[in-house]
Amino acid sequence: MSQTDxxxxxxxxxxxxxDVHHDSSGTIIFGFWVFLMSDLVFFGVMFAIYITMIGxxxxxxxxxxxxxxxxxxxxTAALLxxxxxxxxxxxxxxxxQGRTRLVGWLLLTLVLGIAFLxxxxxxxxxxxxxxxxxxxxxxxxxxxxxxxxxGLHVTMGCVWLVVLxxxxxxxxxxxxxxxxxxxxxxxxxFLDLIWVGIFSVVYFGGWVYG
Amino acid sequence: xxLSDIFGRLSLDSLPFVTFLLDPSLNEAIASGAGGVVVLxxxxxxxxxxxxxxxxxxxxxxxxxxxxxxxxxxxxxxxLVMMTRGVIEGVVMRTQQAFGLDxxxxxxxxxxxxxxxxxxxxxxxxxxxxxxxxxxxxMPLQIGARDVAFPVMNQISLGLTVASGVMLxxxxxxxxxxxxxxxxxxxxxxAAFNPGVGPDYWIWAIVVSGVASTLSGINFATTIYKMxxxxxxxxxxxxxxxxxxxxxxLMIFALPPLNAAALLLGLDRYMxxxxxxxxxxxNMMNYANLFWLFGHPEVYLLVLPAYGxxxxxxxxxxAKRLYGYPSLVIATMSIAVLSFTVWLHHFFTMGxxxxxxxxxxxxxxxxAVPTGVKVYDWMATLYRxxxxxxxxxxxxxxxxxxxxIGGLTGVILANPTIDYQVHNSLFLVAHFHNVxxxxxxxxxxxxxxxxxPKAFGFRLNEKLGRRAALLWIVGFTVTFFPLYFVGxxxxxxxxxxxxxxxxxxxxxxxxxxxxxxxxxxMTMLWQLKVxxxxxxQNRVPIGDPWDGRTLEWSIPAPPPEYNFAIVxxxxxxxxxxxxxxxxxxxxxxxxxxxxxxxxxxxxxILLCVLSGVWMFALVWWIWWLAIASTLAMLLAVxxxxxxxxxERVIPAEEVRRDHEAWLKRIGDTRPVNRDHEHDPANxxxxxxxxxxxxxxxSALNTQxxxxxxxxx
Numbered sequence: 001m002s003q004t005d006x007x008x009x010x011x012x013x014x015x016x017x018x019d020v021h022h023d024s025s026g027t028i029i030f031g032f033w034v035f036l037m038s039d040l041v042f043f044g045v046m047f048a049i050y051i052t053m054i055g056x057x058x059x060x061x062x063x064x065x066x067x068x069x070x071x072x073x074x075x076t077a078a079l080l081x082x083x084x085x086x087x088x089x090x091x092x093x094x095x096x097q098g099r100t101r102l103v104g105w106l107l108l109t110l111v112l113g114i115a116f117l118x119x120x121x122x123x124x125x126x127x128x129x130x131x132x133x134x135x136x137x138x139x140x141x142x143x144x145x146x147x148x149x150x151g152l153h154v155t156m157g158c159v160w161l162v163v164l165x166x167x168x169x170x171x172x173x174x175x176x177x178x179x180x181x182x183x184x185x186x187x188x189x190f191l192d193l194i195w196v197g198i199f200s201v202v203y204f205g206g207w208v209y210g
Numbered sequence: 211x212x213l214s215d216i217f218g219r220l221s222l223d224s225l226p227f228v229t230f231l232l233d234p235s236l237n238e239a240i241a242s243g244a245g246g247v248v249v250l251x252x253x254x255x256x257x258x259x260x261x262x263x264x265x266x267x268x269x270x271x272x273x274x275x276x277x278x279x280x281x282x283x284x285x286x287x288x289x290l291v292m293m294t295r296g297v298i299e300g301v302v303m304r305t306q307q308a309f310g311l312d313x314x315x316x317x318x319x320x321x322x323x324x325x326x327x328x329x330x331x332x333x334x335x336x337x338x339x340x341x342x343x344x345x346x347x348x349m350p351l352q353i354g355a356r357d358v359a360f361p362v363m364n365q366i367s368l369g370l371t372v373a374s375g376v377m378l379x380x381x382x383x384x385x386x387x388x389x390x391x392x393x394x395x396x397x398x399x400x401a402a403f404n405p406g407v408g409p410d411y412w413i414w415a416i417v418v419s420g421v422a423s424t425l426s427g428i429n430f431a432t433t434i435y436k437m438x439x440x441x442x443x444x445x446x447x448x449x450x451x452x453x454x455x456x457x458x459x460l461m462i463f464a465l466p467p468l469n470a471a472a473l474l475l476g477l478d479r480y481m482x483x484x485x486x487x488x489x490x491x492x493n494m495m496n497y498a499n500l501f502w503l504f505g506h507p508e509v510y511l512l513v514l515p516a517y518g519x520x521x522x523x524x525x526x527x528x529a530k531r532l533y534g535y536p537s538l539v540i541a542t543m544s545i546a547v548l549s550f551t552v553w554l555h556h557f558f559t560m561g562x563x564x565x566x567x568x569x570x571x572x573x574x575x576x577x578a579v580p581t582g583v584k585v586y587d588w589m590a591t592l593y594r595x596x597x598x599x600x601x602x603x604x605x606x607x608x609x610x611x612x613x614x615i616g617g618l619t620g621v622i623l624a625n626p627t628i629d630y631q632v633h634n635s636l637f638l639v640a641h642f643h644n645v646x647x648x649x650x651x652x653x654x655x656x657x658x659x660x661x662x663p664k665a666f667g668f669r670l671n672e673k674l675g676r677r678a679a680l681l682w683i684v685g686f687t688v689t690f691f692p693l694y695f696v697g698x699x700x701x702x703x704x705x706x707x708x709x710x711x712x713x714x715x716x717x718x719x720x721x722x723x724x725x726x727x728x729x730x731x732m733t734m735l736w737q738l739k740v741x742x743x744x745x746x747q748n749r750v751p752i753g754d755p756w757d758g759r760t761l762e763w764s765i766p767a768p769p770p771e772y773n774f775a776i777v778x779x780x781x782x783x784x785x786x787x788x789x790x791x792x793x794x795x796x797x798x799x800x801x802x803x804x805x806x807x808x809x810x811x812x813x814x815i816l817l818c819v820l821s822g823v824w825m826f827a828l829v830w831w832i833w834w835l836a837i838a839s840t841l842a843m844l845l846a847v848x849x850x851x852x853x854x855x856x857e858r859v860i861p862a863e864e865v866r867r868d869h870e871a872w873l874k875r876i877g878d879t880r881p882v883n884r885d886h887e888h889d890p891a892n893x894x895x896x897x898x899x900x901x902x903x904x905x906x907x908s909a910l911n912t913q914x915x916x917x918x919x920x921x922x
Contacts, residue, residue: 027359031432034462038424042466045503049474049485049496056491058484134483138491141483145474163848176854 009033011186012090014178025179032183036190039153043194046146047201053142054209060136063210066127067203075119076199079154082112083192090185099173106161109188113158120151139210147202150194157188218831219407224385237317240302245383274810276361277771281368282347283665286658288372289340292331295379297731299328304689304724308717310707321706322389323408327378329392330412334419335375337512337646340654342371342426345454345515348661349430351762351769352448354439354778359432361808362856363425369818370422374415377825381411385829388412391704393501394475396486396494401479407829413476414825420469427461430454439761441780445539448760448784449532452539453518456546457511463550464507471500480828498560502553510549513645514542516653517584520609523602523656524588526756528595529884529899531784534587541580541587548577558626559633567626574624581617585610596899598884600756601675602656608683609652616644619694637697640690647686655682655734663755663894667767668745672888674737681730688723692716750894752876757884757896759787764795766872767894772805772860775869790898796876802862802869809858813850817843 009029089105092098124144127133134144164184167177222228230242259265272280303324306314316324350358358364381387388408390399394416399409434455438447447455475497477483484492525532532538554562554570588610597603619641623629632638655678663669696716701708741748753767761778762769764786776799782788789795820843827835881897882889 027432027436030436031359031428034428034431038428038462038466041463042470045467045470045500049470049500052493052496053491056493058489058491060490134477134481136490138484138487138493141477141485141492145477145483145485159844163851167852167854170852171854174854180851 012094012182014094014182025175025182028179029182029186032186036186039190040194043146043149043197046142046149047197050142050146050202051205053139054206056138056142057140057210058137060140061130061132062139063203063206066130066132067207068123068126069203071119071123072199072203075116075123076195078112078116078119079192079195082109082116083189085109085112086185086188090182093173093178093181099168102173103165103168106165110158110161110165113154113161113188117151117154117158120147124148143202143206147198150191150198153187153191153194157184157191160184160187215834216832218827218833220384220830220832224407225383235317236315237320240316241320241382248379248382270810273815274812276357276365276808276811276814278346278350278358278361278364279665279769279773281364282343282345284368285339285343285346285371288368288375289336289343292335292339292375292378294731296328296331296336297728299324299331301721301724301728303328304717304721306706307708308714308721310705310717311711311714312707312709314707316706318706319386319389322391322704323387325704326388326391326394326408326412327381330388330415331375331378332646333392333508333512334416335371335378337650337654338419338423339371339375341457341512341515341650342367342423344519344654344657344661345426345430345457347665348657348762349451349454350433350437351664351765351773352451352760353434353437353442354761354774354780355433355437356773356777356805357808358429359437360429362811362813362850364429365811365814366817367422367426367429369814369816370418370425370821373818373822374419374422374825376822377411377415377418377829380826381408385411393505394472395501396475396478396497397488397492399475400487401482402487409475409479410829413472413479414828416472417469417476418821418825420465420472423461424465424469427458427465431458431462434458439774439778439780441778441785443780445536446780446783446785448518449521449535449538449542450515450518450760453514453521453542456514456542459546460507460511460514460549464504464511466504467500468504468508471497471504474500495560498557499553502556503550505556506553507546507549509642509645510545512650513653514545516650516657517542519653519657519660520588520606521591522760523606523660524591526660526758527598527600527603527606528592529757530591530595531759531787532587533590533593534583535783537583538587541583544580545577548573548580552577555624555626555629558629564626571624571626571629575621578617578621585614596884598887600887601659601670601672601679604676604679605652605656605659605682608679608686609648609656612648612652612683612686613645616641616648619644632697634702635697636693636701636703639703640693640697643686643690643693647682647690652682655679660756661762663748663750664753664762664767664769666745667749667751668741669748669750669755669888669892670741671737671744671748674733674740678730678733678737681726681733685723685726685728685730688726689720690723692719692723747890750892752872752879752894754786754896755892755894756887757790757898757900759784759900761786764789770865770868772807772865775799775802775865787898787900790896791900796873798873799869802866804862805860805865806857807860809856811850811853811856813846816846820846 009026010033011029014025085105085108089102089109092102092105127140132140134141161184164177164180167180171177226238226242226245230238259268272284275281302316303321306316306321309315346358346364350356378387385407388394388399388404388411390404390409390412394409394412397403399412434447434451474483474485478485478487478492484490486492486494486497488494521532521538552570552574554566555574558567558571588606619637623632623638623641659670659675693716696713699710699712701710701713750767753765753769754763755767756763761780764778765774778785786795820839824836824839824843827833827839876895879893879895880891881895882892883897884899886892
């Protein structure tokens with residue numbers, strides 16, 4: 001956590017933007033990192049619960065009956081690509097490539113996020129239709145406690161992004177909107193990271209050990 | 211559309227007044243009397259505010275304020291109100307057990323509600339907001355900051371905490387609270403055994419206040435990491451601020467497991483999930499682990515800031531630099547880390563292997579080491595100091611003696627083989643009250659006396675304060691020491707009745723102590739009333755009534771909204787004390803600048819009300835209202851985020867004028883020495899008794915500045 005002039009906080013910095021007040025943007029983004037740490041603990045707890053509940057299917061359907069890896073592959077692709085587009089948006093912001101480009105990348109991120117959510121909800125509904133709802137067993141409770149929690153985060157991220165697009169339209173790229181965009185980007189990459197964990201532990205791990 | 215679509219499961223029977231009419235027993239009379247007191251109290255406040263036309267000032271100066279000092283004061287007022295209820299509940303429980311041989315006057319269910327609300331209130335709505343209040347008020351002043359990092363989020367934290375505390379008050383008037391204890395273990399608190407509203411009140415109050423505390427932790431940590439004044443390196447921070455670093459880390463990492471535990475219990479109850487149920491693969495041990503993964507760090511979250519307060523008090527009232535500062539910092543950090551490694555000692559008896567129990571038992575005993583280091587450091591601070599036995603110091607001495615006893619019984623309990631004998635007995639109840647009251651509460655009460663003049667500009671009445679402190683110490687000792695004995699004799703905790711007459715004498719002694727504690731609390735309220743009445747003789751406008759050492763004493767009392775007219779340039783630890791010794795405190799300054807402060811905003815109080823409605827709707831299954839208030843909260847935050855011009859500028863001229871008036875006043879004021887600390891002559895300008903440190907000790911204490919300089 002060096003505090004040199006070129007690196008005020010971990011991650012992408014907007015150094016050289018004369019209108020971004022360095023001290024305050026460093027503070028705000030540091031605070032957001034701390035929030036992400038706290039949120040990570042919440043997810044960590046849910047992962048731990050899931051791992052202890054693998055096998056607690058109480059005679060109900062388990063991972064091998066319920067998981068659809070084709071759909072999961074598409075979801076993973078959508079979310080990982082959306083992380084790339086969010087990264088491109090950050091670069092467009094940092095190197096001032098114009099608002100059209102920035103908005104373009106952000107809209108692409110939003111579309112991919114929504115595509116992910118649609119596929120995920122479809123999966124959940126199909127699990128319920130096969131008798132694999134959360135009320136069926138402890139294992140499925142743990143699944144539905146963790147995976148939709150990530151989905152809820154993605155949903156909130158989408159709402160946040162829509163609000164930010166409006167604010168960019170109304171206020172332009174003022175400093176407060178810039179730091180909000182930077183925080184959004186951190187949040188979005190964080191959700192990607194969680195998804196990698198979910199794919200590896202919940203889906204793949206569940207499939208192997210369930 | 212039926213009535214239950216509109217009102218959920220709320221009906222007239224939910225009111226205790228109605229059940230009293232149907233069954234006029236003493237038990238019901240007490241229940242509806244308590245509800246009546248809540249309603250009456252609310253009415254009195256409402257009428258008083260209206261009569262004296264205080265709604266406007268309350269709204270403008272307090273409810274919408276983003277000033278960390280006002281938010282801190284509101285936290286503490288809230289904590290004191292809740293403490294009054296918690297103490298009364300304790301007294302009622304002690305009375306019940308004094309008459310509890312084969313009966314007593316309370317029904318079992320009512321007694322269970324009492325110990326559940328007492329625990330929940332004392333931990334979440336007394337200790338937590340009390341600590342958060344001091345952190346809010348003092349920490350930014352100690353590091354030379356003008357506010358916390360996120361002033362609006364701070365206001366929201368307060369709003370959410372108060373809303374969830376109000377839920378506990380509402381549960382007295384509408385419906386019943388949980389009977390599952392403050393830890394609310396399932397499956398007992400699950401839907402199968404407890405279909406009523408009680409556990410739901412607990413769940414939502416805990417979730418909302420848990421979110422509030424997490425946000426507070428983020429706020430405090432960011433403030434300390436990013437907003438220290440120039441020169442305020444980590445190893446120059448006052449020890450209270452160091453303990454806040456640790457408490458914030460604990461809030462950030464330890465609150466999520468609690469939120470998870472409560473929310474998953476909610477999913478079990480509301481949506482038929484099976485996390486913790488007996489059937490279909492549920493596993494209640496997951497709950498026990500989650501709850502205590504929070505629960506143990508929580509006690510250090512509470513006690514570390516109290517240690518910090520005592521560290522300030524001991525050094526100020528001994529007129530000495532804190533002994534062994536680096537070792538105190540390391541000990542504090544060690545406790546913060548170790549606190550995450552011991553949670554399992556709360557359930558040694560719940561079936562894990564002897565090896566696991568042994569590992570956690572040893573980890574638990576290890577915590578006694580850094581704590582012991584601290585106790586020795588404090589005693590060495592007192593050693594050869596010029597000690598003044600003021601109120602905070604009386605609490606401090608009570609703390610040193612009683613807390614060590616409490617800590618030793620903790621080491622006893624940390625041994626799994628002994629724990630098997632005494633777990634779930636009153637021995638345990640005696641132990642944790644023995645650490646929480648002399649440790650946390652005495653620390654907070656010492657801080658209350660110590661910083662009160664800073665916050666309000668006048669000193670509290672010393673005589674009544676000493677009486678209250680002695681009553682607290684005596685009351686605590688008489689109430690809780692007998693419980694060790696009955697605990698060893700085998701009396702289980704949480705029993706409303708018992709059959710062994712051997713317990714009775716101890717229970718009678720304990721109830722006498724409980725009334726002693728109650729009179730201590732009343733003395734404190736009386737002290738507040740008297741002090742307000744005679745405030746003109748006790749004013750300390752210059753701001754340094756106790757010959758203090760840290761930056762908060764270097765500014766007027768009460769401090770201006772922007773705290774520091776000129777941001778201090780810190781050169782060493784205890785900078786203000788060193789400046790006084792060198793005769794360089796209160797130097798006139800030239801370079802004033804415009805100061806930006808956040809504007810008032812109603813978002814905090816709005817979220818307070820909306821989250822209160824949301825919780826009530828969820829508890830009573832009023833689904834339309836729950837959805838509506840969820841959307842309203844989301845909308846409120848979004849609308850607020852569009853208001854981006856939320857700063858107000860205080861012109862440099864105004865800062866200069868106020869600051870120079872204060873400096874002029876210092877020139878006109880006669881400094882007082884420590885013998886006249888409690889005289890009206892003490893206007894807050896100290897004739898300092900601090901001297902240069904003696905050679906031998908400064909050799910131990912010169913590691914200032916860079917964190918790598920931490921060497922014994």
